[in-house]
Amino acid sequence: xxxxxxxxxxxxxxxxxxxxxxxxxxxxxxxxxxxxxxxxxxxxxxxxxxxxxxxxxxxxxxxxxxxxxxxxxxxxxxxxxxxxxxxxxxxxxxxxxxxxxxxxxxxxxxxxxxxxxxxxxxxxxxxxxxxxxxxxxxxxxxxxxxxxxxxxxxxxxxxxxxxxxxxxxxxxxxxxxxxxxxxxxxxxxxxxxxxxxxxxxxxxxxxxxxxxxxxxxxxxxxxxxxxxxxxxxxxxxxxxxxxxxxxxxxxxxxxxxxxxxxxxxxxxxxxxxxxxxxxxxxxxxxxxxxxxxxxxxxxxxxxxxxxxxxxxxxxxxxxxxxxxxxxxxxxxxxxxxxxxxxxxxxxxxxxxxxxxxxxxxxxxxxxxxxxxxxxxxxxxxxxxxxxxxxxxxxxxxxxxxxxxxxxxxxxxxxxxxxxxxxxxxxxxxxxxxxxx
Ligand code: NAP
Ligand code: HSE
Numbered sequence: 001x002x003x004x005x006x007x008x009x010x011x012x013x014x015x016x017x018x019x020x021x022x023x024x025x026x027x028x029x030x031x032x033x034x035x036x037x038x039x040x041x042x043x044x045x046x047x048x049x050x051x052x053x054x055x056x057x058x059x060x061x062x063x064x065x066x067x068x069x070x071x072x073x074x075x076x077x078x079x080x081x082x083x084x085x086x087x088x089x090x091x092x093x094x095x096x097x098x099x100x101x102x103x104x105x106x107x108x109x110x111x112x113x114x115x116x117x118x119x120x121x122x123x124x125x126x127x128x129x130x131x132x133x134x135x136x137x138x139x140x141x142x143x144x145x146x147x148x149x150x151x152x153x154x155x156x157x158x159x160x161x162x163x164x165x166x167x168x169x170x171x172x173x174x175x176x177x178x179x180x181x182x183x184x185x186x187x188x189x190x191x192x193x194x195x196x197x198x199x200x201x202x203x204x205x206x207x208x209x210x211x212x213x214x215x216x217x218x219x220x221x222x223x224x225x226x227x228x229x230x231x232x233x234x235x236x237x238x239x240x241x242x243x244x245x246x247x248x249x250x251x252x253x254x255x256x257x258x259x260x261x262x263x264x265x266x267x268x269x270x271x272x273x274x275x276x277x278x279x280x281x282x283x284x285x286x287x288x289x290x291x292x293x294x295x296x297x298x299x300x301x302x303x304x305x306x307x308x309x310x311x312x313x314x315x316x317x318x319x320x321x322x323x324x325x326x327x328x329x330x331x332x333x334x335x336x337x338x339x340x341x342x343x344x345x346x347x348x349x350x351x352x353x354x355x356x357x358x359x360x361x362x363x364x365x366x367x368x369x370x371x372x373x374x375x376x377x378x379x380x381x382x383x384x385x386x387x388x389x390x391x392x393x394x395x396x397x398x399x400x401x402x403x404x405x406x407x408x409x410x411x412x413x414x415x416x417x418x419x420x421x422x423x424x425x426x427x428x429x430x431x432x433x434x435x436x
Contacts (some may be wrong), residue, residue, distance in 0.1 A: 002036070002322065003035065005038055005075075006075045006076070007073040007075070007093075008043070008076075009042075009089055011060070013302075017303035017306060017310075018077060020303075021307045022311060035321075037318055041067050064089050069096075075101065075318065077314060078107075079130075082107075086106075087114075087115075090102060096122075099124040099326070100115075100127070101128070102130075103130035105201065106195075106204055108128050108208050110220050112331075113333070124326055125320055125326045125327050127313035127330075128313070129309040129313045133158060133298070133309075134302060135298050135305030136284065137309070138284050142212045143212060146286065147332075149289055151254075154210065154286050155249055155250070156202075156206065156249065156250045156282065157249065157284075158300065159201050159202040160299070161189045162227070162248040164183045165179045165228065166228060167278040169231070170240070188301040197228055197229055198227035199228070200225060203225040206263055209250070209252060209284070210259060211333055214259050215335045217336075224262040225262075234352075234420075235423060238380075244425070245268055245275040246267060246268075247265070249265075259338070259339050261339060269428065273295055280300060280301055283295055283298075284296045343399070343400045345400050346399050347425065348394060348397055348398070349424055349425060350422070351393045351419070352390065352392050353390070353393070354388050354389070355389055355391055355416055361415055365391070373398065374395055374398050374403055375398065377394045377395060378393070379393050
């Protein structure tokens with residue numbers, strides 16, 4: 001049987017998982033591809049690091065040229081992460097006629113266009129299923145099985161680390177930093193976990209999904225981002241009392257030719273399927289005009305789930321190689337749609353304020369909201385101390401700009417002690433009826 005040689009860039013959580021899973025399922029993979037897949041060279045930063053790998057045929061190097069200039073290597077798998085030097089290495093590989101499989105959302109969400117152009121010029125494949133949703137197949141289904149739909153909306157829990165943290169905070173009342181350390185130990189978090197907890201990782205993923213879903217390139221800087229660092233167990237308790245669960249959502253939708261794309265924590269109704277997605281699991285909810293609602297669910301991070309997605313891509317690319325073909329049409333950004341300014345977006349809000357507990361305060365706040373066209377759907381008031389009360393308000397749908405202006409005006413009121421938190425509420429109840 002033919003052998004297809006592979007160069008691996010990176011041997012950390014994902015890279016070592018790829019080596020392990022390829023070795024374990026070697027025979028089946030070879031039978032399905034029609035060729036044996038063999039990792040021959042692995043690029044690492046520290047050649048002296050002890051690595052617990054059973055595959056003795058691999059040689060390690062710190063020199064990228066040993067992989068790029070090796071004519072025997074036909075596929076490069078990039079699982080080192082970051083922008084530079086990953087971008088330069090991937091471009092070099094594509095220019096040298098090597099197909100590339102990557103798990104790198106930072107790279108795809110910022111430089112996807114350049115990489116696709118290089119792949120097309122080099123007549124080679126570029127695949128990136130593992131860049132979104134870990135082990136969940138979502139990029140392939142959007143590009144193939146759902147390609148006949150107009151996609152209206154994509155809503156996802158697309159960061160495993162933050163979902164793990166929010167789940168532990170809600171269920172076990174665990175402290176934020178302790179759960180983050182656990183997520184890092186389990187290999188879920190990025191090397192710098194700021195990208196996870198500040199929502200940047202999810203923003204990169206929703207940029208990739210929006211580009212594919214709406215056939216128009218959305219880059220990471222175009223995504224509005226808020227992370228989960230301001231979420232407290234107090235907010236989680238209020239959400240629970242009101243029938244909601246707090247999740248970090250990536251939301252992309254299109255209306256009248258414009259795209260709305262954002263990442264932020266949100267209250268979602270307890271009965272929605274996304275509210276039941278816990279721990280490191282991710283789920284991506286897609287609405288198409290033909291399929292209606294579809295949800296993709298699975299492990300969104302971790303060694304073997306991510307390796308599963310990388311290997312799926314690797315097998316597709318290897319099959320193409322054995323047949324002498326490549327996926328010229330794999331980039332589907334053939335339209336140009338505007339991104340809606342964030343201040344124009346309409347959502348409902350949960351607001352938690354600390355105010356003096358005396359007559360007239362609630363009326364004054366309600367009046368400021370009314371002046372800014374913010375309509376209040378419900379109010380809960382709880383006494384906190386002798387002088388101060390905590391107000392929890394839920395608004396009706398309102399434009400972001402109006403809400404922010406109202407909050408500035410409230411902050412200027414002499415008596416408001418503190419705006420403790422502002423979290424969007426997503427009812428997610430706009431179910432599509434097939435055929436409409
Ligand atoms: P990681 O554990 O930090 O591993 C990175 C690997 O790349 C290490 O082996 C490191 O070498 C090597 N490396 C980094 N910079 C290098 C450089 N400049 N030159 C040579 N080698 C370099 O990262 P990971 O968690 O496996 O993530 C890898 C990629 O997969 C990232 O793009 C990440 O976003 C993506 N991803 C990760 C997950 C996950 O659950 N972890 C899921 C989906 C996607 P040393 O071993 O010598 O340090
Ligand atoms: N750090 C990412 C997460 C890894 O927690 O989801 C998967 O991309």
